[in-house]
Amino acid sequence: MSVAFQHRQSAHCESGVTANLLTHHGLPLSEAMAFGIGSGLFFAYLPFIRLNGLPLTTFRSAPGRIFRRATARLGVAVTSVSFADPARGMAELDRLVAAGIPVGAQTGVYWLPYFPPALRFHFNAHNLVVYGREAGGYLISDPVIDHPVICPAADLERARFAKGPLAPRGKLYRIARMPETADLAPAIRESLRDVCRVMTRVPVPLIGVRGIRLLARSLESWPSRLGPRRATHYLGQVIRMQEEIGTGGGGFRFIFAAFLQEAASVLGDPRYLELSTCMTAIGDRWREFAAAGARLCKGRPEGGAGYADLAGILRDCAERESGLYQDIDRVVLDVRR
Amino acid sequence: MREKDVPQDAALLGELRELCYALDESGAYVLVECAGWEPANIANLQAWESIEADVARALSEIRQGRLSPLAYHMARNQMSASLLAGYVGLYAWQVRRHMKPAPFSRMSAAAMQRYAAVFGLSIAQLAVAPAETART
16 A cells, blocks of 8 residues: 655755655645755764764754754644654554555664665664555655665664664654645745854854864864874765765755755845855855865875865855855845844 | 766766756756765775774684674674664673673573674574675
């Protein structure tokens, strides 16, 4: 049994799931718009959380936030449950699927058999939609894969109950009720203000623009503190979080720039196009950071680019982002006046 | 990033194409298929080399009688003692103890079964590690 669910591949899993679920329930939405009104753009350097023994750098908000905030801002009612007991978690999934409801699920990627082997790490913030069940397993719309896939029940159970940092605990979420009308404009403004607040005004040095500067500072100390080899591992991890599948390139900065373009047409305000251009340039700068960092990892820094130069690029990113968020704030508030 | 600049450095994804956001001729964002990007490939490869090094180190310590085969299966599955402890429902110190040859050989059949189930192995397979470094 299954419901007719339109699979759309997207760059990032959670915004893809959010857009696909909302579209299924009658509110056609692009991935970039879902990412934007979910305030997906973020930065945090969290050295005390370890992924494969390396400090966590993240360019997006915590798992579940994009879905929660995007739906809340559109007035969509959602339900979300997690489970201590895998058997109950699978029974609930079966119940929902049998009722013809497409369900979002948070999973790890390590146990998903259809995932490209090169990307199967213990990473637990993945999202997908389960929309049916057949003899061979569950019908899954995984936004980073170009076609719907079938996943055996045992593997899906393991993936939903993966352990470690950000353990999904079998989390299932779905849309309970749609509003009669959904207005994008106020949702866009609210989300933009939220991003600006988190990126520039949260009084925690690990988060937002301050987090980027902190990363720049720590990165400079890696070679002397950790030794050259370990330092490249730390650096490689940052590059992976920024560029590996699911970011749309440039640590989500390009998805956000696409969102700003859409915002310009929804709000009828060309100033957002300028902001988008600015964000694209920042994304390009992040790409330069990744390219230079990867050369360093490979042990052949062309033109002698070292950790200090990388830190310089990061500081430039921080500087430009800081200015951009102030500009966004100004544009949004101007409209409100 | 411009549409024509979207890199196509295939390495990791096999047949799969990921989606990237890039600007088309008119400056509008479009979704573009991307086969991969060299810097991301380098970082990914580095992560796998580090996993392979962990496996090789575990195998050599097993040969020298300092670690039990459990250490090999853990390394091969990219697991630390605390992560594996989460899967088998034990404490990390118990898993670390089972990584030593003597406590490993004294382990109960039930405990062996729990470890074997996590790795998708039989108890017999759990009790051996390959003689040479197998490339994963």
